[in-house]
Amino acid sequence: LDPTIDLYGEIERLRRQRKAVILAHYYQDGEIQDLADFVGDSLDLSRKAAATDAEVIVFCGVRFMGEVAKIVSPGKTVLIPDAEAGCSLEDSCKPEAFRRFRELHPDHLALTYINCSAEVKALSDIIVTSSNAEAILAQLPADQPIVFAPDRHLGAYLAKKSGRKMTLWPGSCIIHEQFSERELVKLRARHPQALVAAHPECPEGILRHADHVGSTRAILDFVLASAAKEFIIATEPHIIHQMQKAAPDKTFIAAVGMDGSCDCARCPFMARNTLEKIYLCLLNDAPRIELPEDLRQAALKPLQRMLDMSV
Numbered sequence: 001l002d003p004t005i006d007l008y009g010e011i012e013r014l015r016r017q018r019k020a021v022i023l024a025h026y027y028q029d030g031e032i033q034d035l036a037d038f039v040g041d042s043l044d045l046s047r048k049a050a051a052t053d054a055e056v057i058v059f060c061g062v063r064f065m066g067e068v069a070k071i072v073s074p075g076k077t078v079l080i081p082d083a084e085a086g087c088s089l090e091d092s093c094k095p096e097a098f099r100r101f102r103e104l105h106p107d108h109l110a111l112t113y114i115n116c117s118a119e120v121k122a123l124s125d126i127i128v129t130s131s132n133a134e135a136i137l138a139q140l141p142a143d144q145p146i147v148f149a150p151d152r153h154l155g156a157y158l159a160k161k162s163g164r165k166m167t168l169w170p171g172s173c174i175i176h177e178q179f180s181e182r183e184l185v186k187l188r189a190r191h192p193q194a195l196v197a198a199h200p201e202c203p204e205g206i207l208r209h210a211d212h213v214g215s216t217r218a219i220l221d222f223v224l225a226s227a228a229k230e231f232i233i234a235t236e237p238h239i240i241h242q243m244q245k246a247a248p249d250k251t252f253i254a255a256v257g258m259d260g261s262c263d264c265a266r267c268p269f270m271a272r273n274t275l276e277k278i279y280l281c282l283l284n285d286a287p288r289i290e291l292p293e294d295l296r297q298a299a300l301k302p303l304q305r306m307l308d309m310s311v
């Protein structure tokens with residue numbers, strides 16, 4: 001790529017020319033969040049994808065999020081900057097293995113976290129995100145047996161909060177798994193006024209120190225509404241960009257791994273997206289998300305249940 005190219009100018013030109021909307025997840029680099037039309041979590045962004053009248057959606061997140069946009073908006077072109085932007089949770093739950101898991105629990109309802117492939121969605125009953133999982137669970141009969149996949153930490157957190165017994169798929173997120181409880185305790189001792197906000201994909205050892213546990217959206221709402229001035233954030237640290245923009249008078253400290261740095265918490269899949277790749281995907285009309293229509297329709301059913309149950 002010509003190093004003198006004005007990437008911001010070119011992205012803007014192509015965005016207008018292609019009648020494109022750029023959606024960015026909170027875990028994207030600040031520069032990508034800043035040029036996006038909307039920044040949000042996967043629930044917000046899937047609603048934006050369904051509602052937009054743009055002809056092209058550029059989804060800056062990871063692949064399964066782009067798939068969700070295509071599932072709910074089949075008539076639109078969905079571009080992703082990097083086709084290799086995957087997800088460790090998705091990788092941990094292959095469709096064939098998930099099908100066998102379901103067969104072992106035939107009377108169970110499959111509540112599945114949105115961080116999974118379209119194929120696994122198609123084998124599920126209801127999709128949830130970390131924003132709506134508790135509310136959706138509360139709408140299900142108390143005696144309904146449930147399998148939850150693929151994040152065992154989120155599943156364990158939901159089981160504990162709801163008092164339900166759930167059969168959990170043994171997956172986890174490589175970045176949330178990295179936070180060190182020992183380092184968190186040390187960080188807290190150094191910042192005794194700070195409140196800890198943690199994502200439920202974190203292991204129990206981290207969650208037990210949290211003043212607030214919630215999705216990215218909920219963590220953002222919590223730090224903005226709180227009277228506290230200092231926070232330790234235990235999720236992918238790029239979300240701090242939105243916090244600092246919205247509350248420049250507050251201090252946000254990223255939780256760390258065993259090496260005392262937050263490097264291990266930066267999602268390597270999200271980091272594959274760059275301004276250059278956003279420009280190139282708009283220019284080349286690729287990589288595109290394409291799904292066979294029967295798969296799309298099968299995956300839409302549990303996603304639609306989620307959207308209906310989370311209004």
Ligand code: CIZ
Nearest residue numbers: 041042129130215216217
């Ligand atoms: O649902 C999402 O966007 C993810 C992956 C996390 C969250 O809590 O928002």
